[in-house]
Amino acid sequence: MTGLSADQRAGFESVVDEHGLFSWLGIELEAVEDGRVVLRVPYDEKFANLVAGGEGNVHGGVTATLVDTASGFALRSTFEDPAAARLTTTDLDVSYLRPATDDLTVEAEVLRAGGSMGVTDATVSSTAPNGERKDVAVGRTSYRLFRGSG
Template identity: 65%
Template sequence: MSEPEVGDPLSPERFQAFIEQHGYLSWLNLTVEAVGDGYVEMRIPHDEKLVNPFPEGFERVHGGIAATLVDTASGFALRTTFDDPTDANLTTTDLDVSYLRPASDDLVATAEVVRAGGSMGVVDVTVESRKPSGERTEVAVGRASYRLFR
C-alpha cells in the first residue's frame, strides 16, 4: 500500500481524528495503523484496564474488546467504499466473533470488505495478538454485516 497523499480521504490520520472525538474508542486508545480501499488495520494496545480479573500471572484481555475491534474495524473498512469516508452513514446489522485463544498483549485487527453494495456490506476481520514467545497469532476471527445508507 502506498503512502497517502496530503488530503487523501483514505489517510489513517483522517480516520484517527474520528476516533479522537469518540469517547469509548478514544478511551480504548484505538489507533488506525493502515487504510486502503476496502481495508483497515487497527490496534488497541494492551492495558490493565482491559483484562479480566483473573489471578495474577493469568491476565487475559476481555473478549468484548476483541468484539469491539471486529465491529469498529468492519465499519471503518466499509467507510472506505463511500465517496466521503468521513461522512458515511452505516449501522451494524449482524456481528459474529469466534474466539480462538486468549490474548495477553496488544490486539491488531485486519478488516477486509467482502462486499459493499448499495444498501448492505459484509466484512471479514482477523484479530491477532502476541504470544509470550513474541510470535504474532490469531486470537479471534469475525464477520460483520452493515446496513449502508448511500
C-alpha cells in the same frame, strides 16, 4: 486496493480522536486503504479479566468491539467521504480462537459493499506468551449502508 487520499485518512483519524469509546480504547489507525483497515489497541490492564497473580487475558468484548470498529471503518472507505459515511451494524459474529494477552491488531477487509448492504471479514491477532504472533479471533460482520441523501 488503492490508498486513500491524505484528506480521507485525516477524516478517519478525526473519527477515532473524537469518538469517546475509540479514544478510551486507545485505537490507533495502522493502515487504511480502499476496502481494508488495520487498527491496533495497546494492551491495558483495564481491558483484562484479571486472575490471581495479576495476569489477565483481554476481555472478549474488547476484541468484538475491534472487529466491529475495523469492519465499519473498512466499509467507510468505500464511501466518497468516509468520515461522513452513515452505516449501522446489522450482524456481528466473532469466534474466539485463543486468549489475547498483549496488544491487539485487527485487519478487516470488505467482501462486499453494495448500495445498501456491506459484508466484511476480520482477523484479530496478539502476541502469545511465547512471543509468537497468533490469531486470537476471527469475525464477520454485515452492515446497512446509507448511501446518498436517503
